[in-house]
Amino acid sequence: xxxxxxxxxxxxxxxxxxxxxxxxxxxxxxxxxxxxxxxxxxxxxxxxxxxxxxxxxxxxxxxxxxxxxxxxxxxxxxxxxxxxxxxxxxxxxxxxxxxxxxxxxxxxxxxxxxxxxxxxxxxxxxxxxxxxxxxxxxxxxxxxxxxxxxxxxxxxxxxxxxxxxxxxxxxxxxxxxxxxxxxxxxxxxxxxxxxxxxxxxxxxxxxxxxxxxxxxxxxxxxxxxxxxxxxxxxxxxxxxxxxxxxxxxxxxxxxxxxxxxxxxxxxxxxxxxxxxxxxxxxxxxxxxxxxxxxxxxxxxxx
Amino acid sequence: xxxxxxxxxxxxxxxxxxxxxxxxxxxxxxxxxxxxxxxxxxxxxxxxxxxxxxxxxxxxxxxxxxxxxxxxxxxxxxxxxxxxxxxxxxxxxxxxxxxxxxxxxxxxxxxxxxxxxxxxxxxxxxxxxxxxxxxxxxxxxxxxxxxxxxxxxxxxxxxxxxxxxxxxxxxxxxxxxxxxxxxxxxxxxxxxxxxxxxxxxxxxxxxxxxxxxxxxxxxxxxxxxxxxxxxxxxxxxxxxxxxxxxxxxxxxxxxxxxxxxxxxxxxxxxxxxxxxxxxxxxxxxxxxxxxxxxxxxxxxxx
Numbered sequence: 001x002x003x004x005x006x007x008x009x010x011x012x013x014x015x016x017x018x019x020x021x022x023x024x025x026x027x028x029x030x031x032x033x034x035x036x037x038x039x040x041x042x043x044x045x046x047x048x049x050x051x052x053x054x055x056x057x058x059x060x061x062x063x064x065x066x067x068x069x070x071x072x073x074x075x076x077x078x079x080x081x082x083x084x085x086x087x088x089x090x091x092x093x094x095x096x097x098x099x100x101x102x103x104x105x106x107x108x109x110x111x112x113x114x115x116x117x118x119x120x121x122x123x124x125x126x127x128x129x130x131x132x133x134x135x136x137x138x139x140x141x142x143x144x145x146x147x148x149x150x151x152x153x154x155x156x157x158x159x160x161x162x163x164x165x166x167x168x169x170x171x172x173x174x175x176x177x178x179x180x181x182x183x184x185x186x187x188x189x190x191x192x193x194x195x196x197x198x199x200x201x202x203x204x205x206x207x208x209x210x211x212x213x214x215x216x217x218x219x220x221x222x223x224x225x226x227x228x229x230x231x232x233x234x235x236x237x238x239x240x241x242x243x244x245x246x247x248x249x250x251x252x253x254x255x256x257x258x259x260x261x262x263x264x265x266x267x268x269x270x271x272x273x274x275x276x277x278x279x280x281x282x283x284x285x286x287x288x289x290x291x292x293x294x295x296x297x298x299x300x301x302x
Numbered sequence: 303x304x305x306x307x308x309x310x311x312x313x314x315x316x317x318x319x320x321x322x323x324x325x326x327x328x329x330x331x332x333x334x335x336x337x338x339x340x341x342x343x344x345x346x347x348x349x350x351x352x353x354x355x356x357x358x359x360x361x362x363x364x365x366x367x368x369x370x371x372x373x374x375x376x377x378x379x380x381x382x383x384x385x386x387x388x389x390x391x392x393x394x395x396x397x398x399x400x401x402x403x404x405x406x407x408x409x410x411x412x413x414x415x416x417x418x419x420x421x422x423x424x425x426x427x428x429x430x431x432x433x434x435x436x437x438x439x440x441x442x443x444x445x446x447x448x449x450x451x452x453x454x455x456x457x458x459x460x461x462x463x464x465x466x467x468x469x470x471x472x473x474x475x476x477x478x479x480x481x482x483x484x485x486x487x488x489x490x491x492x493x494x495x496x497x498x499x500x501x502x503x504x505x506x507x508x509x510x511x512x513x514x515x516x517x518x519x520x521x522x523x524x525x526x527x528x529x530x531x532x533x534x535x536x537x538x539x540x541x542x543x544x545x546x547x548x549x550x551x552x553x554x555x556x557x558x559x560x561x562x563x564x565x566x567x568x569x570x571x572x573x574x575x576x577x578x579x580x581x582x583x584x585x586x587x588x589x590x591x592x593x594x595x596x597x598x599x600x601x602x603x604x
Contacts, residue, residue, distance in 0.1 A: 006396060010403040011416075012405055013404060014406040014410070014416075014417035015410050017414060017416040020411060023416070024417070024418060024420070028419070029532065030386055033340060034336040034338040037335075041419055042387070042388055043421050044421050046424065047426045048426045048428075049426070053426075055585075058457045065529065067553075081319075081321070082319075082321075082333055084344040085344070086345075088346060088435040094560040097308050098311060101315055102315060105315040105385070106315075108317050114318045114333070115317060115318075115326070116322070116325065116333060117344055119346050121465055122348065123348070124350045124429065124430070124434070125350045127430070132426065133423070133435050135421070168597040275421075
């Protein structure tokens with residue numbers, strides 16, 4: 001049983017309550033609090049997996065952790081509100097912790113996020129030095145008319161993406177990216193009701209919209225904007241792009257391109273179709289996940 | 303610089319926003335969402351620290367993780383609402399993960415908590431097998447007139463505690479405890495506006511109320527109810543009791559004892575005084591933290 005199989009067994013077990021608007025399975029959950037719609041998500045950063053210990057500065061690690069979560073808030077069409085942090089570490093260096101919190105505080109301030117709590121602990125006995133696991137829980141707010149869900153893509157919609165793809169690690173984009181909150185605020189409700197952020201790879205995350213919406217995705221690989229030096233293969237599968245994929249109704253697509261007010265690239269890369277529900281394929285109908293590396297499969301109950 | 307010194311340097315850095323009613327530094331933060339007051343807290347459970355790998359069943363570990371957070375919600379006078387989980391593990395045993403989630407789901411259902419999201423990852427490379435770090439973020443709700451804060455204890459208040467203290471590990475109380483939500487719902491706003499839950503030891507956590515309220519605490523050690531076989535020393539310092547300490551105005555103390563409707567023990571163990579602000583001392587004025595083990599000092603930015 002692999003991690004995704006565990007996930008499929010586990011998800012239906014988790015209880016919900018009458019305030020659950022959207023449960024686990026999207027970029028954030030949505031919970032009704034009085035008249036407000038709250039977004040909730042959590043994510044982790046692990047040393048040696050998401051950054052290079054001894055090389056990536058502590059403050060940059062903390063900023064990445066927060067920005068990963070901000071990208072999830074953006075994909076729902078929301079705005080961030082509060083964050084809670086945990087850190088389990090074996091790092092014998094006071095300055096590392098001080099730098100980590102300084103980086104967190106500066107990034108939180110920049111995106112107007114309150115840091116509402118946290119907890120620090122040691123890693124389990126026997127773990128090597130300079131290791132750590134940090135988690136961040138984000139809360140956000142979303143206007144009901146701006147909620148964007150993976151399941152809302154409709155046949156005929158055009159698929160747009162922000163930014164460029166591929167080679168996120170070598171280019172350091174995985175550390176230096178800007179979460180697309182500004183762009184999402186413009187798009188959500190006005191031009192789209194269906195977005196996802198690309199953390200695990202364009203092909204895999206586009207497939208998640210396809211699966212949730214029970215539609216097929218015809219992807220025009222040659223149109224995908226790539227980071228300098230990145231191959232189509234890398235653009236499809238590398239992951240950690242932290243860009244947005246969105247489904248835009250056909251009659252809004254032209255207006256969107258005309259009215260787009262940002263310097264961030266916005267590119268049409270495909271169409272939502274009826275055939276092959278749950279799959280991403282090319283113009284010839286070839287299932288791309290059988291011919292291309294399909295990204296990182298994280299076990300996530302988001 | 304020890305962990306508490308890092309904490310004192312870090313806390314003032316963390317940005318808040320205009321919805322922050324109570325920031326980090328109590329059992330939970332309180333955030334205004336529309337007309338509602340939301341409680342937020344996060345806590346960790348680490349293998350080899352909070353449970354014995356290969357011995358404590360996975361479902362019991364998950365239940366402990368959730369119940370630790372429920373105890374924080376109780377101490378604020380609130381009710382739990384939603385939870386988000388992370389697990390970073392090196393456990394090569396599918397059944398362990400399934401049991402963990404089954405235990406989490408059952409406990410969440412029992413306390414009417416929705417599990418709104420989560421994330422799973424591996425521990426950093428090089429960590430030994432059968433290790434894990436799990437975190438749980440809890441959200442809750444509290445009525446404004448029931449909010450209980452560490453800083454609200456007043457000179458003349460009587461100090462009460464629920465339950466018994468000491469020897470939490472050997473007795474397995476640290477796994478089998480019941481968070482005092484029911485009792486807190488009865489107490490909060492009616493008999494107290496100042497509570498804390500005892501996770502790090504009675505002496506240390508009572509000292510936290512003293513420090514936050516800028517008052518002294520005269521503690522009658524011989525009155526503290528102890529678990530069978532526990533010494534006064536253990537009752538003061540062992541920790542993981544997950545009981546409530548509360549400050550009750552003198553004129554309400556008698557009514558409280560008369561009206562107490564639960565089988566859970568409720569015991570008066572001391573008085574809030576003007577002398578020695580921030581300290582806990584005995585009838586003779588001896589500072590107990592200089593003569594007794596003062597509990598576990600976790601680094602927590604709650």
